[in-house]
Amino acid sequence: MRRIAVVGGSLAGVHAAEALREHGFDGDVTLISAENELPYDRPPLSKEALLNGMPMERLSLRAPEWYEDNAVTTRLGNAAVRLDTARRTVLLDDGTTVAYDGLVIATGSRARRLSSTENAPPVQILRSIEDSLRLRERLRPGQHLVLIGAGFIGLEIAATARQLGLDVTIVEVGRVPLGRALGDEVGAWFRALHARNGVEIVCTCTVEAIERLGEGAVLTLSNGRVFNADVVVAGIGASPVTEWLDGSGVQTTDGVVCRSDLSTSVPGVAAAGDVARWYNPLFDEEIRVEHWTNAVEQGRRAAHTLLGHGEAFSAVPYFWTDQYDARMRFVGRASAASEVVVKESGDDRLVALYGRDDRIRGAVCVNAPRELVRYRTAIRDQVRWGDVTETPSAIGG
Ligand code: FAD
Numbered sequence: 016m017r018r019i020a021v022v023g024g025s026l027a028g029v030h031a032a033e034a035l036r037e038h039g040f041d042g043d044v045t046l047i048s049a050e051n052e053l054p055y056d057r058p059p060l061s062k063e064a065l066l067n068g069m070p071m072e073r074l075s076l077r078a079p080e081w082y083e084d085n086a087v088t089t090r091l092g093n094a095a096v097r098l099d100t101a102r103r104t105v106l107l108d109d110g111t112t113v114a115y116d117g118l119v120i121a122t123g124s125r126a127r128r129l130s131s132t133e134n135a136p137p138v139q140i141l142r143s144i145e146d147s148l149r150l151r152e153r154l155r156p157g158q159h160l161v162l163i164g165a166g167f168i169g170l171e172i173a174a175t176a177r178q179l180g181l182d183v184t185i186v187e188v189g190r191v192p193l194g195r196a197l198g199d200e201v202g203a204w205f206r207a208l209h210a211r212n213g214v215e216i217v218c219t220c221t222v223e224a225i226e227r228l229g230e231g232a233v234l235t236l237s238n239g240r241v242f243n244a245d246v247v248v249a250g251i252g253a254s255p256v257t258e259w260l261d262g263s264g265v266q267t268t269d270g271v272v273c274r275s276d277l278s279t280s281v282p283g284v285a286a287a288g289d290v291a292r293w294y295n296p297l298f299d300e301e302i303r304v305e306h307w308t309n310a311v312e313q314g315r316r317a318a319h320t321l322l323g324h325g326e327a328f329s330a331v332p333y334f335w336t337d338q339y340d341a342r343m344r345f346v347g348r349a350s351a352a353s354e355v356v357v358k359e360s361g362d363d364r365l366v367a368l369y370g371r372d373d374r375i376r377g378a379v380c381v382n383a384p385r386e387l388v389r390y391r392t393a394i395r396d397q398v399r400w401g402d403v404t405e406t407p408s409a410i411g412g
Pocket residue numbers: 022023024025026027028047048049050056057058059060061093094095096121122123124125141142143168256259287288289290304305306307308310333334335336337
């Protein structure tokens with residue numbers, strides 16, 4: 016194998032390129048990215064960078080000289096538009112092609128947008144550095160920010176906006192924030208956290224209409240309420256970027272379908288990060304994870320697999336979110352859990368466990384680092400549910 020192309024110049028892509036060199040691959044490595052910037056980190060975009068601004072040097076995943084030192088050729092501002100797996104070429108949007116012997120797909124996910132109508136005002140999203148800069152520009156003290164969707168990104172933006180002195184309302188279709196991801200008990204804890212910090216969260220409600228009003232908007236909710244907003248942001252989830260693979264033979268179903276070692280249906284092609292759906296033997300299910308640590312670890316594993324050292328990727332998923340003084344860490348899987356137990360719950364601390372098939376599967380720890388380590392080990396070792404908790408209650412019940 017002489018030429019490896021990595022499509023997607025972000026977290027998974029950079030770690031794939033780095034691991035190729037660490038494993039002694041001395042052929043050509045080309046990193047192709049639709050974005051104009053060198054790969055940068057996304058988590059600060061809704062936190063420190065949105066609050067205080069952050070220079071590109073601090074956001075960049077690697078210094079500019081790293082690419083030269085590691086002989087990684089970058090093709091920035093070039094989206095891959097088609098993959099020809101028979102000829103082993105990637106067609107870019109400027110009409111040029113990149114030939115490869117091995118390929119890593121690391122095109123991540125994109126923020127979902129609300130369907131827009133003619134008189135619709137701009138509804139912002141937050142995925143890229145440009146989005147973050149644009150939003151930061153618009154977050155002025157005393158203004159009213161409306162967030163559509165109380166997922167992680169929406170809640171982080173809410174916390175940042177409160178610190179910047181805005182009034183914040185969140186409209187959420189579910190019964191509680193984060194309900195789908197973490198269940199009603201933990202969602203209720205986050206609702207209370209935001210209420211204490213002055214955020215109004217309107218649950219079991221949708222936005223029926225948004226109309227432009229000057230620079231801002233008038234929103235009509237499904238409960239009949241009508242109010243004005245200076246800034247509207249949608250945080251309604253993300254979708255894997257796979258349309259450029261249509262017709263290539265690489266199997267996709269809500270992401271690139273991978274084997275447990277992250278190889279795909281096409282020889283010489285592996286996938287990593289937000290875009291990859293793979294069979295995780297630890298949980299005995301196919302999953303796709305949109306978290307930072309997963310993208311780092313999978314980028315590295317996809318590189319190993321291409322170089323012929325494939326092994327099952329069975330890491331325990333890990334995610335963090337910082338909102339006000341709450342440092343939430345999550346390990347494992349919650350969405351497929353059938354039981355949840357709240358072990359501890361106070362204003363500044365929360366520990367909740369998730370179980371399925373008589374095993375601990377996940378844990379949420381807010382400001383509880385020791386518990387996080389303990390339960391992460393328990394999940395990896397597939398400890399029995401009864402050994403970590405004695406009083407299970409049905410999730411969302
Ligand atoms: P991405 O970061 O999505 O990168 C994919 C790259 O591929 C992008 O640069 C994209 O432009 C490029 N691309 C797409 N299509 C093409 C194409 N056709 N051709 C060429 N290039 C293409 N995770 C946490 O665990 N904790 C957090 O606190 C946290 N906070 C976050 C805050 C924000 C605002 C966001 C947006 C994400 C956050 N995440 C967090 C999630 C984490 O950043 C992602 O899981 C991670 O970025 C995924 O990396 P990736 O390389 O797989 O994909």
